[in-house]
Amino acid sequence: MTLPASLDEAVAALTAMPAAVPVAGGTDLMAAVNRGQLRPAGLVGLSRINEIRGWQYQDGHALLGAGLTHARMGRPDFAALIPALAAAARAAGPPQIRNAGTLGGNVVTAAPTGDSLPVLAALEADLVVVGPLGSREIPVSHLLAGRDLLAPGELVGFVRVPLLHAPQVFLKATGRTGPARATASVAVVLDPARRGVRCAVGAVAPMPLRPLEAERWIASLVDWDNDRGLAPEALTAFGEYVAAACIPDPQGDEQLPPAVLHLRRTVAALARRALGRALA
């Protein structure tokens, strides 16, 4: 176990020992170690790297440190910047987990139920990956889809998120009132400058899904120059459009099983409510 104090040192440590695994909050990794599923040859702890524990501003974007904890992202000052990410962070498990778990960890673990993921997908965030050959940027969706994987010695250093200065909503359905994994989650962000609505659905597939046609259709109905409100029927139609795109009807005469039908209704309700709140 090494505890580097900077990203460069961390990259050097990982390069020196390729079998070592980087660990930030450890909320997923250490659980796997405890269960005996993982026996890392070494650990590179990221908790002492101060440069990734905060955020900075960069031409209309926020450069979020990968070491930002969910607890930090849930605070009001962060919520004023990126409201949907703050809402997702607040919903991500009990306080003990939120105090330890980080944004970068949530991205790299890439669990289907990762709460920050649909928000990052809707924001079309980019990852700043640092490695022995310098740094590069990849869209978050490329990493989640497995199109562009981290190379040996590489780390997620920052997440680049546009600052849209407009309403954003994250909603999550779970099986209980207390903290739990999402059965479905929806992020809706408005981008008034580009007159766009972007939506991503989490937990129903291995990675967040973007219903692009539904986004374009609803964006065309919004009166961007006035009060942006939509009729309830339009919101309902949007919800159903999103749900059908994410959970399509099976081919032929087959019927969706009741549990999947319920999941689709849940996505529809979440998308309708999320858009309604964003436009309210």
Added chain:
Amino acid sequence: MSSDATTAIPVLPVLDTPGTPDQEPTAHGLGTSLPQAESRAKTEGTFPYAADLWAEGLLWAAILRSPHPHARIVSVDTSAATAMPGVRAVVTAADVPGATTYGRRVADRPVFASDLVRHHGEALAAVAADHPDTARLAAAAISVEYEILDPVTDPEKAFAAEALHPDGNLIRHIPLRFGDPEATGEVIVEGLYRIGRQDPAPIGAEAGLAVPRPDGGVELYTASTDPHTDRDLAAACFGLQPEQVKVVVTGVPGATGDREDPGFQIPLGLLALRTGCPVKLTATREESFLGHAHRHPTLLRYRHHADAEGHLVKVEAQILLDAGAYADSSSESLAAAVAFACGPYVVPHAFVEGWAVRTNNPPSGHVRGEGAMQVCAAYEAQMDKLAAKLGVDPAELRMRNVMATGDILPTGQTVTCPAPVAELLSAVRDFPLPALPKDTPEDDWLLPGGPEGAGEPGAVRRGVGYALGMVHMLGAEGMDEVSTATVRVMDGVATVICSAVDTGSGFSTLARQIVQETLGIDEVQVAPVDTDQPPAGPSAHGRHTWVSGGAVERAAKMVRTQLLQPLAHKFGMSTELLQITDGKITSYDGVLSTTVTEAMDGKELWATAQCRPHPTEPLDEDGQGDAFVGLAFCAIRAVVDVDIELGAVRVVEMAVAQDVGRILNPAQLATRIEAGVTQGVGAALTENLRTARGLVRHPDFTGYALPTSLDAPDIRIVKLVEERDVVAPFGAKAASAVPVVTSPAAVASAVRAATGRPVNRLPIRPQAAVAVPNS
């Protein structure tokens, strides 16, 4: 019999405040909220749980468990494991020196599977090594060749399936026939209900330590809930005499079912005997979920007949319990399910068939309220259906049918104990409803789905539902319920020696209160439990409050007589005319007095007594018989909020009225009821250990969702009816199980009211709580 009923609104338990050892306790004796002796150590994290056990030179054990629910074992090769450095012993079925099967009621479960595995997670071998990781790796290195067989996972198919066990697939069948089979009612309602698999989910890790003795015996340090039975079973498997095995009960955390059962203790003891070293085993959470017994998943089919006024005429029911691969306590669970199939209602004619069958699903066994909880969910659903069909208020329909003392159970047993069911029901019905969300500030409204959930006030419907439940107390059907206790007094300190294990039921606190009350001595200690003491029986069915509490009281009274006899003689009066308070002995007129210390005169006083309640009898071939010692009743009104689009349910409030006989410790009683209601809410909404073709899915606390503090509702104990049960010591009834039995049915009833959906399955799945707005 006194009929004084008091309303007790419990206060928060008085915590054991830190202080000097000589600090005077503020509460003592029966009826006070004496705090638990260990509460401080448990709160501060210094209480030694079983997982904290340690012995010099100990080895670590690991158990190899089957990854298949049903398979023939072709071969087991332990050579790779034995050859690993650090491995000290590997034991399989061939290494069991004594009995190769065991069971608390029927010896049908192998210590290690040798020819067949019958459920996912069944033990095949155990390893002792000098490091826990080595033990785990060695267990994984044992190579087992399986011939995979089709698992029988549908209990309905178990009847016709090939026998899974030499004993056959039918563990027990009870046909109950009561009254006239031809009787019919003007109104008939039917239903099919399914109850899921609740896990007792003990939070403290299951752990134990076995230490070999120089005489060839072994000592087992575990959190056993029935030490004497466990000792006898383990000794038989070790090929030893019971006296050569000692079970020392250590660090018991809470338990609502069996934990660290013989299936855990026997491999541990075998390894210690084999290696001659102390051996420790701590179960992983996954092992815990796979290994210990669960609540029986149950399928119930009901038909209720009633007259036009809603009086029940006849109940017909079929009850099918999925026992898993081994019998365990299924026979008792089935008896409770069949006997209480109609609930605390007067039913002139009842025809109930119950079966407990073997499958390849996870094992079922004792979890509090077993049998009674499953039927309660079903008969209360039927009462709601009947109310809807007749257009009668659900609480009113129940009121027209409630049982009272003197009525006859469908088993033919007359209810002789207090049965204040009507009083309980009116208490919860008349309690004011919680404020509607529109009357409270929005910030305070916790919507279904939680504070960061997706709840939308416009989609939330509120529902109110009722349920009445009953359980039996103590073992049923002729079980010998006996407990022995010793009370010793020396130097002004009393010690209670009784092998009743306090699994959180509060027995040890109660024992201290009983001695304080009888002997007037404030400082009372409860000795640790081991099997060198006489048996007290299992910690189940509230038996320790009754039998062990009774034994403690008798022993204390005998000590009292020993203490007062010489004084009474000296004063020329009978011992009844003397009283002991605050360490002083005074005569009835206050003229003569002395201190306890003086009367003791440096002597040590001992007395041992037994308590054995009146005998019961097994149910006969028609399901008839006086099978139960006592009954306890409960009424619950549930108020729920349902997001009818998402199907998310939040239980807002549970109003509880319970028949408790007598309140012995108000704070402890309130926590027992609150814990029971919360466990019931879990069974109603989230707790279900899911399987897919016999394989347990998600054996962890992410996949198995327990209620959190946000899921636990406001629990209002609106009435505790104190009508003393004359046959019970102190007149007190067991309080823990009946709220578990009643709450799931109450929650289901409230969700039915909120959504208009039938709700035939527990836990309630979100898709079953979705409704069309304004329909």
